[in-house]
Amino acid sequence: MGDFITLENVEKVFEVRRKTGFMKRERREVRAVDSLSFSVARGEMVGYIGPNGAGKSTTIKMLTGILTPSGGRLRVAGIDPSRERTRLAHRIGVVFGQRTTLWWDLPLLDSYRLAHRMYRIPEARYRENLERCVELLELGELLDVPVRQLSLGQRMRGDIAAALLHDPEVLYLDEPTIGLDVVSKAKVRGFLKELNAERGTTVLLTTHDLQDIEQLCSRVMVIDHGRLMYDGPLAGLHEAGESERTLVVDLERELPPVEVPSARVVRVEGPRQYLAFPAGQSAAPVVADLAARYPLVDLSVREPDIEAVIAKMYAEKAVS
Numbered sequence: 080m081g082d083f084i085t086l087e088n089v090e091k092v093f094e095v096r097r098k099t100g101f102m103k104r105e106r107r108e109v110r111a112v113d114s115l116s117f118s119v120a121r122g123e124m125v126g127y128i129g130p131n132g133a134g135k136s137t138t139i140k141m142l143t144g145i146l147t148p149s150g151g152r153l154r155v156a157g158i159d160p161s162r163e164r165t166r167l168a169h170r171i172g173v174v175f176g177q178r179t180t181l182w183w184d185l186p187l188l189d190s191y192r193l194a195h196r197m198y199r200i201p202e203a204r205y206r207e208n209l210e211r212c213v214e215l216l217e218l219g220e221l222l223d224v225p226v227r228q229l230s231l232g233q234r235m236r237g238d239i240a241a242a243l244l245h246d247p248e249v250l251y252l253d254e255p256t257i258g259l260d261v262v263s264k265a266k267v268r269g270f271l272k273e274l275n276a277e278r279g280t281t282v283l284l285t286t287h288d289l290q291d292i293e294q295l296c297s298r299v300m301v302i303d304h305g306r307l308m309y310d311g312p313l314a315g316l317h318e319a320g321e322s323e324r325t326l327v328v329d330l331e332r333e334l335p336p337v338e339v340p341s342a343r344v345v346r347v348e349g350p351r352q353y354l355a356f357p358a359g360q361s362a363a364p365v366v367a368d369l370a371a372r373y374p375l376v377d378l379s380v381r382e383p384d385i386e387a388v389i390a391k392m393y394a395e396k397a398v399s
């Protein structure tokens with residue numbers, strides 16, 4: 080087995096020029112990735128998260144060979160991506176949620192045929208993989224539809240299939256569920272789970288949706304300002320960030336802030352009140368206490384979003 084992806088003190092520095100006046104330009108360095116070290120074993124499913132501009136895409140681009148690191152050592156399946164990009168391309172799959180690799184004006188199937196030829200996938204293997212993707216991602220009805228006519232969720236499933244036809248050993252996913260409805264999200268997540276369980280595909284997943292990580296990844300890495308801030312299980316991240324979930328309570332009428340143990344009111348909007356409680360704790364006792372003492376109409380629980388967890392974690396680090 081062993082490590083499949085390794086980074087040792089990897090750096091990426093961009094030089095940006097900014098116009099500061101007539102004929103005047105200022106040169107500035109942006110350290111997008113800073114002394115980054117981690118490794119991922121074959122078959123692992125890892126969440127790679129962080130705020131906007133943290134360096135996630137830059138890392139993924141270096142892992143695919145699109146960008147060359149400014150320093151450090153990086154290997155994927157024993158290959159140096161920027162030196163042997165084409166050889167590596169046969170072993171990796173990439174899906175960018177915000178962009179498509181499919182041919183916009185052609186029916187979906189034509190993009191797959193092109194991938195078949197481009198990657199020189201043996202006929203039997205291509206057919207088998209296509210059949211499997213079509214079945215599990217429910218693409219049957221869509222194969223003859225031009226990509227531009229597909230909905231976002233359909234297009235995303237189409238893109239995932241395209242990335243998998245050549246049997247990659249590792250799949251990089253950048254925001255694979257962005258903008259998808261609940262049903263499409265569930266389909267994509269279910270498929271990825273199965274892919275990992277059945278084929279042992281290594282998955283590196285970038286997302287702003289905590290539920291993607293919760294449902295798919297046993298390990299999460301948090302990056303901020305190009306540096307690794309956390310590497311461990313998701314539950315540990317909640318503890319590190321002391322994140323909170325929010326219980327949204329609709330009462331029968333406007334009341335003063337409710338009082339229950341282990342939760343505190345953070346906002347009141349007419350008959351609606353928002354209660355914060357630790358994310359690691361069950362909502363059940365808070366709900367039971369409320370129901371016993373107050374006239375409830377409706378309840379819902381909101382998960383903390385990753386940005387908030389990280390922001391809190393970061394603020395605490397800065398203070399300590």
Ligand SMILES: Nc1ncnc2c1ncn2[C@@H]1O[C@H](COP(=O)(O)OP(=O)(O)OP(=O)(O)O)[C@@H](O)[C@H]1O
Pocket residue numbers: 093094095109110111129130131132133134135136137138
């Ligand atoms: N080609 C480039 N030239 C100059 N600066 C760049 C370039 N690409 C990225 N950067 C800068 O590097 C930093 C990291 O960007 P990156 O796109 O990796 O972040 P990210 O974590 O993927 O963010 P997001 O969640 O917004 O996609 C940012 O400050 C960005 O402005």
